[in-house]
Amino acid sequence: MALLQMEESLVNKIENGTVITPKGFKADGIHIGLRHSKKDLGIIFSEVPANSAAVYTQSHFQAAPLLVTQQSIAKEGKLQAVVVNSAIANACTGEKGLEDANEMRKLCANKFSLSEHYVAVASTGVIGEYLNMDLISKGIQELKPGAETASADSFEQAILTTDLVQKNACVQVEIDGKTVTIGGASKGSGMIHPNMATMLGFVTTDAAIDTASLHEALREVTNQSFNQITVDGETSTNDMVLVMANGLAENQPLNSSHPQWDTFKFALKLVSEELAKQIAKDGEGATRLIEVNVCGAESEKDARVISKKIVGSNLVKTAVYGADANWGRIIGAIGHSDAAVDPSKVSVYLKDICLFKEGTPQSFSEEDATKYLQNKTVVFDIFLNIGEGNGTAWGCDLTYDYVKINASYRT
Amino acid sequence: MALLQMEESLVNKIENGTVITPKGFKADGIHIGLRHSKKDLGIIFSEVPANSAAVYTQSHFQAAPLLVTQQSIAKEGKLQAVVVNSAIANACTGEKGLEDANEMRKLCANKFSLSEHYVAVASTGVIGEYLNMDLISKGIQELKPGAETASADSFEQAILTTDLVQKNACVQVEIDGKTVTIGGASKGSGMIHPNMATMLGFVTTDAAIDTASLHEALREVTNQSFNQITVDGETSTNDMVLVMANGLAENQPLNSSHPQWDTFKFALKLVSEELAKQIAKDGEGATRLIEVNVCGAESEKDARVISKKIVGSNLVKTAVYGADANWGRIIGAIGHSDAAVDPSKVSVYLKDICLFKEGTPQSFSEEDATKYLQNKTVVFDIFLNIGEGNGTAWGCDLTYDYVKINASYRT
Known part of the structure; x- marks a missing residue:
């Protein structure tokens, strides 16, 4: 850094x-x-x-x-x-x-x-x-x-x-x-x-x-x-x-x-x-830019793979659209990547708010989280704590307008 | 068969x-x-x-x-x-x-x-x-x-x-x-x-x-x-x-x-x-079951990978929701899989309607295609024509209700 x-x-x-x-x-x-x-x-x-x-x-x-x-x-x-x-x-x-x-x-x-x-x-x-x-x-x-x-x-x-x-x-x-x-x-x-x-x-x-x-x-x-x-x-x-x-x-x-x-x-x-x-910010129907930083992965490639997996998850994207700090979906996305992960060491932050620390759910202010998630850009920081690989990915939320645009694209 | x-x-x-x-x-x-x-x-x-x-x-x-x-x-x-x-x-x-x-x-x-x-x-x-x-x-x-x-x-x-x-x-x-x-x-x-x-x-x-x-x-x-x-x-x-x-x-x-x-x-x-x-049929917000059959892949595994890729594509799913025979999205999904593909041999059928044959767009009745796509179950048949591997995957369309359910899931 x-x-x-x-x-x-x-x-x-x-x-x-x-x-x-x-x-x-x-x-x-x-x-x-x-x-x-x-x-x-x-x-x-x-x-x-x-x-x-x-x-x-x-x-x-x-x-x-x-x-x-x-x-x-x-x-x-x-x-x-x-x-x-x-x-x-x-x-x-x-x-x-x-x-x-x-x-x-x-x-x-x-x-x-x-x-x-x-x-x-x-x-x-x-x-x-x-x-x-x-x-x-x-x-x-x-x-x-x-x-x-x-x-x-x-x-x-x-x-x-x-x-x-x-x-x-x-x-x-x-x-x-x-x-x-x-x-x-x-x-x-x-x-x-x-x-x-x-x-x-x-x-x-x-x-x-x-x-x-x-x-x-x-x-x-x-x-x-x-x-x-x-x-x-x-x-x-x-x-x-x-x-x-x-x-x-x-x-x-x-x-x-x-x-x-x-x-x-x-x-x-x-x-x-x-x-x-x-x-990414101009993604179809998007209302928010999502940035996901993954730190401490086994390799840079792993960090890139996981950050991209999270930002590409429909469930993460819809949760961000709904301003819902649903960290279980981040875990879901991390969990099924091929990259190396030690579940007991994973921490998930929504900007400064700790949602999940070293494998354990944290109590946090839902109100603060919801407020933060209403920004035009939202940042998730994931710490894997098993290596020195860092990587970032960007995406956007999944909205009604995405479905609308793509359901009727040719007509 | x-x-x-x-x-x-x-x-x-x-x-x-x-x-x-x-x-x-x-x-x-x-x-x-x-x-x-x-x-x-x-x-x-x-x-x-x-x-x-x-x-x-x-x-x-x-x-x-x-x-x-x-x-x-x-x-x-x-x-x-x-x-x-x-x-x-x-x-x-x-x-x-x-x-x-x-x-x-x-x-x-x-x-x-x-x-x-x-x-x-x-x-x-x-x-x-x-x-x-x-x-x-x-x-x-x-x-x-x-x-x-x-x-x-x-x-x-x-x-x-x-x-x-x-x-x-x-x-x-x-x-x-x-x-x-x-x-x-x-x-x-x-x-x-x-x-x-x-x-x-x-x-x-x-x-x-x-x-x-x-x-x-x-x-x-x-x-x-x-x-x-x-x-x-x-x-x-x-x-x-x-x-x-x-x-x-x-x-x-x-x-x-x-x-x-x-x-x-x-x-x-x-x-x-x-x-x-x-x-799959009971997928959140789903209105249609999508079945994708891939025939003639290099291996059964390839056929399964490609059929799953297609049925998992947001763009295919929204097109089916919109009853739009948008075969370009099928091609997009086939195109970026790791499985072996020879673009000049690929054919895509919507049930009996040929949309794309051996690498070339076909003219077809949009009316017939739209009508078929309004069924509760829609079937795409993909012929890769390079081997004997067959595979099938099932999914559902991506709808407003999917976004609604998942944007407000915890609230």
């Missing part, structure tokens, strides 16, 4: 920062008619080729745009543009879907005079429908990446589906005496929404960093952030987090031997975590 | 059969004051010691009565009585809870002049509260196991918590020219209810069968029935399925070498499956 605070003091959160706050990035978002009236096509553009890495859904049914993006990055590890549409996920669309995603990449490459493998594509929306390539083709011609605040704003809008709010985050750190900026945008209603195929995260940075190190950092950080908001244990066909690093900050190239490697990863984690939490 | 039908023709379902239909079993259920007015203490009693086996929750937090029952069975593999209370789960109650469960066993043994290890105990209800041992003690003195229909009816009532309906099943098979009867009772609101700690299954039979073979059959059958209704992936602290076989049918002792071993297992499976389906 002390280390985290030290790192935190080195990182400045940039209010209103976006994907174009890092040097050399531009963006745009426009309406091309895939959605009724909202923006539905967006682009992030880097003035110079950016070392890039991405992590993808583990679903067996990876959507076509993900396959195309993987091919682009595989070739040289660099990207200069990522083009994104909402409304249609281009998932479960077979050969034709793959042709369409390839065509989308080609159209974007031609428009901006780039090699095709410098372009990534992403889609989010309904599964099992084909893209309208006429609209995509005309739309790409109209994209005009800009460096204005409005440009990033438009991009953030263009990638949304049922999201209620835009999502962004930005931090700066000093590395080698240079200011390195990391910005991000994301979409998703808490990954409790796989048919809207689902979570996209885009992170830009002007840091100088080689592709392999960038990929390593992204994987590590994603496991602590985006992968910790899987509220339903559901994984969409289109989930992707993409990071582009164009090097314009002119720091010494970052890698695991660089003295400020941990600082960079911490900054990247802050952006990812902030984007992830915004997704 | 042909084999199953052959086996099925050998098994007679006994309408209105119960845990006391097999020879030599009696039961009772009474109100002792743990619940406001409903019955809350029950017993199953065998005239002679019955070879017995049980399977228990995999939760790290196994409740006290389960530990005591394990000790009883461990000693000789025989039971003559199982005493059950509802209202209080006696889970997460530490040393005192264990003392109480032991005392409950002792009181029952004394009352019926049995060795203590011939008695099993079970509890279901709220976690983290202690049993009122005065009431338990007085209550056990009042138990009068009988062989009347009303006796079994009382037992079935006494083990319920929030269940809306009693649950029972009974079948008969001819083995060695003798009629073997298997009866059962269960409680649980779909295992989507871990704080009500939760699912209990009691199966009685007059079959002659050694304890080890009985345990083997129970484990195998439970994996195909009770373990396939874990709607939320939640496991309670008190889950237990117990089978008692008193041998009064006088068949040749059953084991894996007996020519009718498969017939017996099939009969046991029918009873277990019937009890399990009744639990």
Whole structure:
């Protein structure tokens, strides 16, 4: 924890920062008619080729745009543009879907005079429908990446589906005496929404960093952030987090031997975590953000598994919705995880209120607990007391509106 | 499938059969004051010691009565009585809870002049509260196991918590020219209810069968029935399925070498499956039973994993509630399982309506699909076409009432 605070003091959160706050990035978002009236096509553009890495859904049914993006990055590890549409996920669309995603990449490459493998594509929306390539083709011609605040704003809008709010985050750190900026945008209603195929995260940075190190950092950080908001244990066909690093900050190239490697990863984690939490908070029908911290697990992985199990439990989620400090449900969720647990050592706190201590129920003020549970963000701290692994997960409550939204989604 | 039908023709379902239909079993259920007015203490009693086996929750937090029952069975593999209370789960109650469960066993043994290890105990209800041992003690003195229909009816009532309906099943098979009867009772609101700690299954039979073979059959059958209704992936602290076989049918002792071993297992499976389906159907807030059959998986285990994943998906459950044939959610659930899947070979049917064939969306009548989805039982058939593993899981839809019940459960 002390280390985290030290790192935190080195990182400045940039209010209103976006994907174009890092040097050399531009963006745009426009309406091309895939959605009724909202923006539905967006682009992030880097003035110079950016070392890039991405992590993808583990679903067996990876959507076509993900396959195309993987091919682009595989070739040289660099990207200069990522083009994104909402409304249609281009998932479960077979050969034709793959042709369409390839065509989308080609159209974007031609428009901006780039090699095709410098372009990534992403889609989010309904599964099992084909893209309208006429609209995509005309739309790409109209994209005009800009460096204005409005440009990033438009991009953030263009990638949304049922999201209620835009999502962004930005931090700066000093590395080698240079200011390195990391910005991000994301979409998703808490990954409790796989048919809207689902979570996209885009992170830009002007840091100088080689592709392999960038990929390593992204994987590590994603496991602590985006992968910790899987509220339903559901994984969409289109989930992707993409990071582009164009090097314009002119720091010494970052890698695991660089003295400020941990600082960079911490900054990247802050952006990812902030984007992830915004997704969880915007979960369908959600009224509250739930944060679960698990401390003292046998390993970090165990801590992550248990925190995610708790935050994904329908019974915990409904109890939080009902502002009911029902610790038995936390125990239930801990109890059936595969992680190591010694029941006699487990303690459960609702913020400062001790509900369960070293295996024994505690008496507490139900009134205080209920009052606390009515906050917009509620935090549970679980102490396993068997090791040094810590982990956090985020989710949201389960409400009538969740059922309503999902019972009548296609109608 | 042909084999199953052959086996099925050998098994007679006994309408209105119960845990006391097999020879030599009696039961009772009474109100002792743990619940406001409903019955809350029950017993199953065998005239002679019955070879017995049980399977228990995999939760790290196994409740006290389960530990005591394990000790009883461990000693000789025989039971003559199982005493059950509802209202209080006696889970997460530490040393005192264990003392109480032991005392409950002792009181029952004394009352019926049995060795203590011939008695099993079970509890279901709220976690983290202690049993009122005065009431338990007085209550056990009042138990009068009988062989009347009303006796079994009382037992079935006494083990319920929030269940809306009693649950029972009974079948008969001819083995060695003798009629073997298997009866059962269960409680649980779909295992989507871990704080009500939760699912209990009691199966009685007059079959002659050694304890080890009985345990083997129970484990195998439970994996195909009770373990396939874990709607939320939640496991309670008190889950237990117990089978008692008193041998009064006088068949040749059953084991894996007996020519009718498969017939017996099939009969046991029918009873277990019937009890399990009744639990799923009575899931909190449920309006529909969902059955998912997965065929052609790489293994039976894979088929069971995938069918359970589908039936446990909040998005599938809400879609069924909304009578929406949203096959993308089925794909989502299949996609993120660990089981082997070839996306290009997957087909999804809603009863007779093909929604998705060999990796490609199909056009179908939304009207027909919606109409079918309004039935009380809906069946999805998934064909993976990569092997010979088949498996089935059962669940229920996710409704406003589920959220309502669980948001305000303790208040």
